[in-house]
Amino acid sequence: xxxxxxxxxxxMSRARGLGSAKHGVGHFIADRVSGxxxxxxxxxxxxxxxxxxxxxxMAAVEWLAQPLNAVLLSLFIVAGLLHLRLxxxxxxxxxxEGFVPKSAALIANYLVCALGAALGVFxxxxxxxxxxx
Amino acid sequence: MTEASSGVRERPLSPHLQVWRWHxxxxxxxxxxxxxxxxxxxxxxxxxxxxxxxxxxxxxxxxIAVMGSLPGKLVLLGLTFALFFTVASxxxxxxxxxxxxxxxxxxxTIVIAGIVFAVVATAVVWLIAGQTGGLS
Numbered sequence: 001x002x003x004x005x006x007x008x009x010x011x012m013s014r015a016r017g018l019g020s021a022k023h024g025v026g027h028f029i030a031d032r033v034s035g036x037x038x039x040x041x042x043x044x045x046x047x048x049x050x051x052x053x054x055x056x057x058m059a060a061v062e063w064l065a066q067p068l069n070a071v072l073l074s075l076f077i078v079a080g081l082l083h084l085r086l087x088x089x090x091x092x093x094x095x096x097e098g099f100v101p102k103s104a105a106l107i108a109n110y111l112v113c114a115l116g117a118a119l120g121v122f123x124x125x126x127x128x129x130x131x132x133x
Numbered sequence: 134m135t136e137a138s139s140g141v142r143e144r145p146l147s148p149h150l151q152v153w154r155w156h157x158x159x160x161x162x163x164x165x166x167x168x169x170x171x172x173x174x175x176x177x178x179x180x181x182x183x184x185x186x187x188x189x190x191x192x193x194x195x196x197i198a199v200m201g202s203l204p205g206k207l208v209l210l211g212l213t214f215a216l217f218f219t220v221a222s223x224x225x226x227x228x229x230x231x232x233x234x235x236x237x238x239x240x241x242t243i244v245i246a247g248i249v250f251a252v253v254a255t256a257v258v259w260l261i262a263g264q265t266g267g268l269s
Contacts, residue, residue, distance in 0.1 A: 017142050032230065035223035042220045046213065046258055054266050056197075057190045064186065073183075080176050087169040116180045123183035 027086060034083040041076045048073070061127055070128035077120040085113035158237075161244035165222045168215035175212040210259060217254040221247030 009017075048069065052060055063069055092105045153159060178200070185196035199205050225243050228234050234243055 017144070032227065036227065039220050039223055042216050046216065046254070050258060050261055053262055057186075057193045060186055060193070077176065077179060077183075080172070080179075084169060084173045084176055087166070088173055091166060091170065112177075116177055120180040120183050123180070123187035126187040127183070 027089075031083065031086045034079045034086070037075070037079045038083055041072065041079060044072055045076050061131060064124060064127045065131060067128070070124050074121050074124050077124075078117050081113040081117045081120075085109060157241040157244050161222070161225075161247065164218060164248070168218050168222070171211060171215040172219060174208075175215065178208075178212075210255070213258055214251050214255045218247060218251035221250050 048063075052063060055063070064073070088109050089106060092102060092109060096102045096105050182196060182200075185192045200209060225234075225247055228243070234240055
């Protein structure tokens with residue numbers, strides 16, 4: 001890529017040789033923003049874990065019935081799974097070879113995280129809105 | 134159009150673990166990845182906790198019995214460390230994103246500081262849990 005030589009490569013050729021063709025920054029920004037949000041959320045989660053460890057089932061239901069706890073725990077799960085999906089995506093891209101295994105692992109990674117977030121938020125809302133049975 | 138249809142060129146491979154002397158920032162990088170993979174499992178355990186709670190007292194009791202067993206506690210201990218080390222890594226990466234802290238001495242120091250923070254924070258959390266069974 002020296003300035004002295006003329007470059008006869010087409011944009012497609014250049015993209016094939018260099019990778020992401022300018023879309024990789026979206027991954028980077030999502031990773032860093034979710035990581036930033038997870039700094040306070042993780043400290044809160046450790047505190048919440050200690051609170052929950054001291055009580056039983058009813059205490060946990062009452063804890064989750066408080067709106068602040070339900071919202072923060074939902075945020076922790078969603079931001080956490082977004083962050084982890086991005087992180088594990090890079091690990092898969094780095095270490096799994098072959099188009100089919102790599103694609104299968106990337107799709108599974110995406111779906112597992114989406115399913116986890118949906119189940120987690122739904123369970124939180126069920127307890128927060130309907131309480132214990 | 135000299136290279137238009139040449140497909141993917143042969144690209145150089147970067148040297149990997151076997152040719153590197155272990156150093157602190159490399160340990161930090163590998164530990165960061167290991168912690169994230171551990172937290173992937175941890176996030177699914179957290180989702181299972183929420184599902185168990187939503188399923189009622191009996192299912193919740195099973196979940197607590199599994200995670201309260203010795204293997205369950207060891208997993209939670211590891212996850213506590215992974216959580217705190219990842220917090221430290223995220224702070225470190227935000228700092229590195231500004232272009233600061235790349236001299237070997239500073240880079241090594243903040244990686245070690247992250248490990249120390251994670252060990253101390255994990256110890257504090259588990260000492261509190263051991264003393265009172267948690268915070269009331």
